[in-house]
Amino acid sequence: MLFFRTALLVELLIYAVTAGPQNDEKPLHYLQHGNNAYGAGDLPTALKSYEKCLEINSTFQWCLVNLASVLVDLGGDANLVRAEELYRQVLAKNPSDGDASFNLALLLQDKKTEASTREAASLYDTSVKADPSRWDAWANMASALSELKEEPLKAIYSFERSILIIEETAENDNDEENNRARDLYLSKLYYGYGILLSELTPEACSILAAAPQSLLIGKDTQNDGQDAPTAELCLENAQNIMRTATSLDPDNAQAAHMLAAIITESDPDGNNALRRATPEFVAALFDDFADTFDAKLGALQYKVPRLIGAAAVQAQRLRGKNFRSALDAGCGTGLAGPYLRPLVDASLIGVDISQKMLDKAAKCTTLSGCGREEDSNGGDASPLYEGLLPLDLETMTLMQTLGTISPDTDEAGFDLIVAADVLVYFGNLENLIGNFAKLASIGSSLIFSCERTAAVPGGWKLLSSGRFAHTKAYVLEIANRVGYELINYQEIVPRMEKGEEVQGHLFTFILRDSFDSGRKVLENKEL
Numbered sequence: 001m002l003f004f005r006t007a008l009l010v011e012l013l014i015y016a017v018t019a020g021p022q023n024d025e026k027p028l029h030y031l032q033h034g035n036n037a038y039g040a041g042d043l044p045t046a047l048k049s050y051e052k053c054l055e056i057n058s059t060f061q062w063c064l065v066n067l068a069s070v071l072v073d074l075g076g077d078a079n080l081v082r083a084e085e086l087y088r089q090v091l092a093k094n095p096s097d098g099d100a101s102f103n104l105a106l107l108l109q110d111k112k113t114e115a116s117t118r119e120a121a122s123l124y125d126t127s128v129k130a131d132p133s134r135w136d137a138w139a140n141m142a143s144a145l146s147e148l149k150e151e152p153l154k155a156i157y158s159f160e161r162s163i164l165i166i167e168e169t170a171e172n173d174n175d176e177e178n179n180r181a182r183d184l185y186l187s188k189l190y191y192g193y194g195i196l197l198s199e200l201t202p203e204a205c206s207i208l209a210a211a212p213q214s215l216l217i218g219k220d221t222q223n224d225g226q227d228a229p230t231a232e233l234c235l236e237n238a239q240n241i242m243r244t245a246t247s248l249d250p251d252n253a254q255a256a257h258m259l260a261a262i263i264t265e266s267d268p269d270g271n272n273a274l275r276r277a278t279p280e281f282v283a284a285l286f287d288d289f290a291d292t293f294d295a296k297l298g299a300l301q302y303k304v305p306r307l308i309g310a311a312a313v314q315a316q317r318l319r320g321k322n323f324r325s326a327l328d329a330g331c332g333t334g335l336a337g338p339y340l341r342p343l344v345d346a347s348l349i350g351v352d353i354s355q356k357m358l359d360k361a362a363k364c365t366t367l368s369g370c371g372r373e374e375d376s377n378g379g380d381a382s383p384l385y386e387g388l389l390p391l392d393l394e395t396m397t398l399m400q401t402l403g404t405i406s407p408d409t410d411e412a413g414f415d416l417i418v419a420a421d422v423l424v425y426f427g428n429l430e431n432l433i434g435n436f437a438k439l440a441s442i443g444s445s446l447i448f449s450c451e452r453t454a455a456v457p458g459g460w461k462l463l464s465s466g467r468f469a470h471t472k473a474y475v476l477e478i479a480n481r482v483g484y485e486l487i488n489y490q491e492i493v494p495r496m497e498k499g500e501e502v503q504g505h506l507f508t509f510i511l512r513d514s515f516d517s518g519r520k521v522l523e524n525k526e527l
Contacts, residue, residue, distance in 0.1 A: 027053045027060045034066060046070050064090050065100055072107065080107060098130025102137050109144055120144045128161075135169075138162035139189055152196050153208055159193035160215050187249035191258070194241035197234045198262050198464065205234040238262050253280035257466055264462045276426040276468075279353050279392050287356045302335075302495045304420045304449050304504075305371070309339025311508050312418060314488060315445040316343045323415040325402060327351065327439060328385070329393050329448075330422030334361030334370035337384045340418065341366060347405045349387040351396060358388045393422070394431045398439055413441035421494060423450035424467035427460045429478045437482040437511060446484060446509040449494055450475065451502060465497070475507060483513030 034049030050067035068086035071079040087104035105123035108116040124141035142158035145151050209216050216237050239262050245255035322345045331350030352358050364370035365381035417436050426432050451469035459474025488508035493501045
C-alpha cells in the first residue's frame, strides 16, 4: 500500500465575536480588537490583544483559542508548545469543543508520530461529533486512521462523509477558481478512499457492503449465488474511484499509477501496459513520505541498505581496493550512504527524483544522520555525499552526475552503482540497466535489489501494492545484454508487509563489456 497522508490541513479557525458591550475593561473588547488585527494579518497586534484579554480573564475560551491560533501562525517550537497547552486548557474545561479539538489535532498530526496521530484521530472524531458538516475534520480523520493502518472501515466512512459534504455544498458554486481547488481536494480524497477499498479483505468488504450508509456501487447484487459480496466488489469500486480521482485531477500521478495496479490485480492475465512508475508518481509518493520515511521503514524491519552495504563490501574485497566513485541511484534519505562511504575514496553521489528526500539526505554527515545516532567519539563531520541530484535514473548522464563534481573529469564512469529497493518502481528494466552501463566503467560493480515473482509473461508484473516484481531470469537476461556478468545472487526478505515477509532478491554484477558491445549483442539477439 502507498503511504497516504492527505494535505487537507485547513487554516486555523478564528472565532466570531457576538454582539456585546464595547468596554475597554471587558475581555470581549480585546477579543474584537484581536480579531480585527488577525483578519488584517497583523499578528503581533492580535497577539497583544488576546494576551490582554487573558490578563483580565485567564479562562476566556475564545481568547485562549485565538491566541493559540496566532502562535501557530507565528511558528517556532516555543510558540507551538504554548499553542498546544492553550488548546488543552480549553479542552480540559470543555472536552467536546469541536474547534479546539480540530486545531489541536492539526498540531498533533503534524508531529507525525504514532502516538500523536492516534490522539489526532480521536480529536477529529470529537470535532465531527460537535459539527457533522465539517468535511475537513472528516478528511483529516480518514488520513490519520489510514496512516495508523487501523479501523479501515471507519477510515473509509470518514472519506465518504468528507466527499459527500464537499460535493453537496459545491452543487450551486459557479466560481471557476473554487471549483478547481475543490476538484484537487476531491481527487486526493478519492485516491485515499480507493487505496483503502483495494486492500479490504472479503470479510471486511462484506461488512462494508452491509452497512446502510455504504456508498459501494453494486452492493445489493448477488454474485453467483453468494450470500455476501467478496473483495472483488470493493476492488471494482476502487477502480471506479481511482478513475474519478484521475478525472478530477489529470495530474494526480499517484491515482493514475494505482489505477493501473488495481486493473492488473483484477486482470492478472492482461498485458503489463505500465512499463514503469512515472517520475511524477515517484516524486509525489516520496515527497509525501519524506518526513516519516526512516521511521516507517524501521517499523517494517527494512533490511535493504544493510544488505546492499554487505554486498558492496564483498565486491570491494573482490576488487582488491576501494571504489574511486560510487552512485547511490534512488538514494532516498540516504540510508545506504553510511554503508557505502567507507568503501569510496572520492565521490559518492546520490540521485533521487524526490527533492524532499534529497533534502533529508543532505543533512547526513560522515558522523551522523541517515539512520545513525551522532557519533559520540566526535571528530570532524563532513557531508556524507559529495553531490545530491534530482534526476531521472533512466535519462541521467555522466556529465549530470560525476561531471557536477569535476566538470573536466576524465573518469570513465562510476566504479560502483547501487540501487536499494529502487527497481520496484520499474517494470521493464532495459532502459534503466542500460543507462547504468552507460554510466559505469569497465570492471565496475552494480548492486541492486528488487521484489521477486514466479515466472510470468515478460518477466515482470505490476503488483496490487503499486510496485513491480521481477523474475531472476528476466533480470539476468537484461543485465547480460549490456555486458554485466552476475557474481553474486541472494534471495532476501527486504521488509515485512501486513505481517508477512516480502519476497525479494539481491544481485551483484560486474561490467565485463562496454555498453556499445552490449548494444551489438542486443541488436544481434533474436527477440
